Structure formats: C-alpha cells, structure tokens
Amino acid sequence: MSTPPTPLELFDLDGQVSDIDLDIRNTVRSALDRSVRPRIRQWYEDAALPAKELAKELGDLGLLGMHLEGYGCAGTSATAYGLACTELEAIDSGVRSLVSVQGSLAMFAIYRWGSEEQKQQWLPAMAAGDAIGCFGLTEPDFGSNPGGMRTFAKRDGDDWVLNGSKMWITNGSVADVAVVWAQTGESSRDIRGFVVPTDTPGFSAPEIKGKMSLRASVTSELVLDGVRLPADAVFPEVRGLRGPLSCLDEARFGIVFGSVGAARDSLETAIAYSRDRQIFDKPLAGYQLTQAKLADMALELGKAMLLALHLGRLKDEGKLRPEQISLGKLNNVRAALEIARESRTILGANGISSEYPVMRHANNLESVLTYEGTSEVHQLILGKVLTGADAFR
Incomplete structure (x- = not known):
C-alpha cells in the first residue's frame, strides 16, 4: 500500500489559512504532541488532571486568552485560536475545555465586561497561567x-x-x-x-x-x-443575559473547531489501525466496507473543517452572528461524535481499550454535545431564525 494523505489533506485546506495562523497551528500541534499527548491517557484513567501545572505550560505557549488584545494576551486572529482549539481537542476535550473556560469564558467576561481595575488585577496572571x-x-x-x-x-x-x-x-x-x-x-x-x-x-x-x-x-x-x-x-x-450569553458564544466558537480535532484524531487512528490489522490474510484497509466507512468519515470531517474555517473568517471580519455559531456547534459536534463512534467499530474490540484514543474521544464528545447549549437548544435557535417563531416556551 502507498503512503496515503491524511484525511484533511484531501481538501487542501492549508491554502485557506494565512501563513501566520498555520505557523501557530503547527507550533501548538508540535508542543502538545511532545508534552501533553504522552500523559493524557494516564490523566484520563486516573480522572486527575494536574490543572495548575498544565495551565502554566499552556500559558507559556501563549494559548490562554490568545485571541484577546493586551493584558499579556497574544492578540491572535480568531481563526488562529480556532485552529489551536483543534489541536487541543485532538489531544483531549478536557484539555481544550481548560483553555476554553479560561480564555473564552472567565477571561473574556472580564475583558469584555469588567472594569479596568478588574482587568489589570486578573488578566495578566490568567494569560500567563499563574491564575486559573x-x-x-x-x-x-x-x-x-x-x-x-x-x-x-x-x-x-x-x-x-x-x-x-x-x-x-x-x-x-x-x-x-x-x-x-x-x-x-x-x-x-x-x-x-x-x-x-x-x-x-x-x-x-x-x-x-x-x-x-x-x-x-x-x-x-x-x-x-x-x-x-x-x-x-x-x-x-x-x-441581563446579554453578558453571559456573549461569553458562551466565544466558547462555542472554540468548540466548532475543537470538535474537529477529536474527530480527526479518531479517524487518523482508525486509518492507521486498518492498515496494520490483518484480517483473513490481508489488511483490514483492503476491504470495501472499511473503505466506505473511512471515505464517509473523511467527507464529514472535511465538511466540518470547511465550516469552521468559514466561521473563523467571518469572526475575523467582525461579521459572525450567534446563530451561525449555533450552526457550527450543532453540525460539528454531531459529526465528530459519529466519526468517533464509527472509528471505534473499525478498531473492533481494541476500540474500547485506552491504548487507543477513540473511545476516550467518543466519551468526551457526549459531554461536548451537551454543554454550551444542547443540540436541542441550537436546533431551536436555528428554528427561530428560520421561522420567526420562538419555540422555547
């Protein structure tokens, strides 16, 4: 078998991203693969995250509140922040959640709604990971x-x-x-x-x-x-609710990108496994049913990333609307969960082992499906936009 491209390479998406944002993505991916990926399996099994230690590491990388300006924050584009979330969640949804809650909920709330004294007191320390x-x-x-x-x-x-x-x-x-x-x-x-x-x-x-x-x-x-x-x-x-809901929009934007990371890691694991696993004297990858599953998952993964990048560009242009974030959250988390579940089937019994990340991603995505607005909430947000009728009550 020839060496295949990764699923997202089929879509040639790097050309849709600036060189600066690509450099940030690649730096984050390399740093996380080196320092966090080797430890995540044990953290998950132990249900014990060294959050203070990890926050300091992530702060040193400039990831905490990275899309905010000033106060020690990196001031990157929204797209760069989204791509960083992709890499964080390719490691684990819990790691991305730490960064999202720190930067897009707690820090953003203070940055957007706080007094200057509150900003000066908390944001520099939070950006550095010295305060959570x-x-x-x-x-x-x-x-x-x-x-x-x-x-x-x-x-x-x-x-x-x-x-x-x-x-x-x-x-x-x-x-x-x-x-x-x-x-x-x-x-x-x-x-x-x-x-x-x-x-x-x-x-x-x-x-x-x-x-x-x-x-x-x-x-x-x-x-x-x-x-x-x-x-x-x-x-x-x-x-009123304007304050907290503005923060939730920031966090949901990170999920739009982050969920793609969990899906990508699951699919890449399934592809690698299918190429190595021998079934009836040939690789599992050589069977039509396996290839059909992989092709469908790659298609959904690419579509999810295309949507994320589109929403990132809209946010960088100051044009992103809350209902468009709902579109991304609803679609991309659904797609990611389906990809993780289907990838698990390719791994068979090994799919439930913590030796592979797929079941961990699937379990995590069950929470991501619910928090920052359940799928039903986002359906009703979109339904209200499409019909003009409020079905929440």
Whole structure:
C-alpha cells in the first residue's frame, strides 16, 4: 500500500489559512504532541488532571486568552485560536475545555465586561497561567434556562452578598477567581456578573467525582454561602443575559473547531489501525466496507473543517452572528461524535481499550454535545431564525 494523505489533506485546506495562523497551528500541534499527548491517557484513567501545572505550560505557549488584545494576551486572529482549539481537542476535550473556560469564558467576561481595575488585577496572571478562572452560570436546576437562576446577590450597605450554587463548573476546584452570574432583582434583566476571588469566606468548590466523560478535566460545584464582596466586584455596566450569553458564544466558537480535532484524531487512528490489522490474510484497509466507512468519515470531517474555517473568517471580519455559531456547534459536534463512534467499530474490540484514543474521544464528545447549549437548544435557535417563531416556551 502507498503512503496515503491524511484525511484533511484531501481538501487542501492549508491554502485557506494565512501563513501566520498555520505557523501557530503547527507550533501548538508540535508542543502538545511532545508534552501533553504522552500523559493524557494516564490523566484520563486516573480522572486527575494536574490543572495548575498544565495551565502554566499552556500559558507559556501563549494559548490562554490568545485571541484577546493586551493584558499579556497574544492578540491572535480568531481563526488562529480556532485552529489551536483543534489541536487541543485532538489531544483531549478536557484539555481544550481548560483553555476554553479560561480564555473564552472567565477571561473574556472580564475583558469584555469588567472594569479596568478588574482587568489589570486578573488578566495578566490568567494569560500567563499563574491564575486559573472558572465561569459560574449553570445551576443544578437551570442549565438550558439560565434566566431562571436562583443564585442571588443582595446589597448590604456598600457590599454585595451572594448566596446560591452553580453546577458542572470546569476548573472550579482549582480556580483562583470565579466569574459568577447572579440574580439581583425579579427578572432575567436583573442578572449581573461578579468577580469572586475563590479565597473569599463562604466560597467553596467541591469537585464532582464519578464522571464517565471529560475525566481529564476538573469539574465542580460552586457553593456561595454568604459570600461578601465589595461594591467594585460587580461588572459595572452589563445587565441581563446579554453578558453571559456573549461569553458562551466565544466558547462555542472554540468548540466548532475543537470538535474537529477529536474527530480527526479518531479517524487518523482508525486509518492507521486498518492498515496494520490483518484480517483473513490481508489488511483490514483492503476491504470495501472499511473503505466506505473511512471515505464517509473523511467527507464529514472535511465538511466540518470547511465550516469552521468559514466561521473563523467571518469572526475575523467582525461579521459572525450567534446563530451561525449555533450552526457550527450543532453540525460539528454531531459529526465528530459519529466519526468517533464509527472509528471505534473499525478498531473492533481494541476500540474500547485506552491504548487507543477513540473511545476516550467518543466519551468526551457526549459531554461536548451537551454543554454550551444542547443540540436541542441550537436546533431551536436555528428554528427561530428560520421561522420567526420562538419555540422555547
């Protein structure tokens, strides 16, 4: 058998990306393959990510808040950030989640909505990986409907006092700062964001155990029991869901690219395995059914990357709309999950072994399918755009 191209080489996509962005992608891929890939299997099996150590490594690479300007951030294009997410998730969705929550949720929230004092206090340390952030929006009973949150912030003199809880919070147990969204009145228009140092009395973040997905990721509950904050802890201007939803759009953009990385790694693993595995005295790759599976997966992978690059260009031009991010998240995570599952079938029984990354990617993508908006939420967002009718209620 001749040496084949990689699946994405079929599409000649490098010509669609600037040389600078390609250099960033290649540097990230090389660094992660060298330093993180050899360790990820054990982290996943142990369900123990050395998040602080890893954040420092990723900060040294310039990956934390890399698409933001100033405050120690690299100021890259959105496309470069997306391509970095592809490489991160080709290692593991949990590694990409650490970067996404740090840069696109916690850092972006402070960068976009924070006061200058809040930016100066937190962003340089977060960009360097010296401080870790988390983003507290989801609650035990309010995921797809964040406007119903029960976490409440009440004025007490010049201070704010926060009470409530958040759930499924990436980085929570290792965070130095939490961006927490809380109700301050009687409607979703009264929701406000707070910058909460995690050493504040009354704040705790017990880690969630027993996960079957995203095991190489720190996931926590946030508990706020009379957390007293000074007046300047609140984001000064933004009110309502506009604040948190703008951050979710940033994180979803990273998922559009990141999910392609998990799919690519799964498919490349399946191709390599099929070329080596002998079945009835010839390679598994030489059978029509195998080739049909590989061809279909390569097609879906290339289409997903083409969509991601298109959305990246729109974002770099300042033209990307929230519903277009929903298109990318809905399509690309669906495609990635199907590719991971189908790749597993090519590996047969070996597909369930941690010796290969495919089942790990499939397990992780089950979480990616749900967080930052379930598939159903994105279907309804697109349905509203297409019909003009709101079907959420």
